Amino acid sequence: MSTDNGNTQLADSAIPERAMTKTGASIEPKPPKCVLCINAHPDDQEFTVGGTLAKWARGGTEIITVVITSGDAGSNERTEMTMTKTRLAELREVEQRNASALLGVRETIFLHYGDGTLQPTIDLRRDLTRLIRKYKPDAVVCGDPTVRFYGNSYMNHPDHRAAGDAACDAVFPSAGTRFIFPELLAEGYEPHEVHRVFLHGSEKNDAWVDISETLEIKCRALKQHVTQLGDWDPLERMKEWAADEGKEKGLPAAEAFRVMILKEETAQAEEERKKQEEYAEAEL
Numbered sequence: 001m002s003t004d005n006g007n008t009q010l011a012d013s014a015i016p017e018r019a020m021t022k023t024g025a026s027i028e029p030k031p032p033k034c035v036l037c038i039n040a041h042p043d044d045q046e047f048t049v050g051g052t053l054a055k056w057a058r059g060g061t062e063i064i065t066v067v068i069t070s071g072d073a074g075s076n077e078r079t080e081m082t083m084t085k086t087r088l089a090e091l092r093e094v095e096q097r098n099a100s101a102l103l104g105v106r107e108t109i110f111l112h113y114g115d116g117t118l119q120p121t122i123d124l125r126r127d128l129t130r131l132i133r134k135y136k137p138d139a140v141v142c143g144d145p146t147v148r149f150y151g152n153s154y155m156n157h158p159d160h161r162a163a164g165d166a167a168c169d170a171v172f173p174s175a176g177t178r179f180i181f182p183e184l185l186a187e188g189y190e191p192h193e194v195h196r197v198f199l200h201g202s203e204k205n206d207a208w209v210d211i212s213e214t215l216e217i218k219c220r221a222l223k224q225h226v227t228q229l230g231d232w233d234p235l236e237r238m239k240e241w242a243a244d245e246g247k248e249k250g251l252p253a254a255e256a257f258r259v260m261i262l263k264e265e266t267a268q269a270e271e272e273r274k275k276q277e278e279y280a281e282a283e284l
């Protein structure tokens, strides 16, 4: 039986080949060897991808965290009137380093851009390109810059959109193209091609990471952000989010991503996928 059902009017769910392919596509993505995780603020990483990073780190993935601002705008609710921006930035950097350590992150880098007024400038893109060329990650994790509104109660923070935009633009085309930012060549940073981009906070998820085993570590990491969380225990809320993200795939706790595959990793990975498809056809 051919997998080409171009002439049929049946829904995908009625076509076994398509259903099987979809099952295959939902298999958890292979952990990267090295990840650059880029976010706007201290705590963004823990809220969004903490469970995935903790899981990957325990499996041997090398993780570098990049925090573009130091969160020195904080939140009115949690920031005391006597606090200064400089002091808050210092505190939040310590909190982020503690959180990263719990997740298993190897290095945490702060770029010290201003919190609350971040723009996807060429300077920011160059700074991120430099880091991609320096650490040569096979995957970059960042927020989906295209999401403006979540539901009807949260407008995505402009810093999150700017960070995602600059990160994606640094991955492609800047990091891999020799003559974009020739000044980086002069600094000794040769082009590097990132294979995959894991976008969190997307509305078009196509990959799910089961975080049942690392949800608790994610919460412990999150609690390091004392200036933001106070004594609030995020466990119940994080369980709800993880259950919600995993629901579509029948996972009790997950973090979901849209994954851009810019370059196939290895011939072996392709081989595995083919086997999966052959198996699906043989089952019919």
Ligand SMILES: [Zn+2]
Residues within 6 Å of the ligand: 040, 041, 044, 157, 160
């Ligand atoms: Zn944020």
